[in-house]
Amino acid sequence: MSSATAQALAAIRDDRFYIFTHPGMRAEVEERFSAILAAMDAVSAQRPVRMALFLSAKRR
Numbered sequence: 001m002s003s004a005t006a007q008a009l010a011a012i013r014d015d016r017f018y019i020f021t022h023p024g025m026r027a028e029v030e031e032r033f034s035a036i037l038a039a040m041d042a043v044s045a046q047r048p049v050r051m052a053l054f055l056s057a058k059r060r
Contacts, residue, residue, distance in 0.1 A: 004021035
């Protein structure tokens with residue numbers, strides 16, 4: 001059994017959702033997570049504007 005296979009099986013037994021068998025992939029994971037956070041920030045920045053438009057329209 002390979003080391004990666006043993007790590008994956010141990011993670012499954014320990015009920016861990018993420019299984020990292022190749023620590024050299026950290027830079028790629030950080031890049032992807034940064035893109036996800038940027039998308040969330042963009043949506044969060046838009047919501048107050050939409051809410052303000054909704055509230056101002058409702059007052060009329």
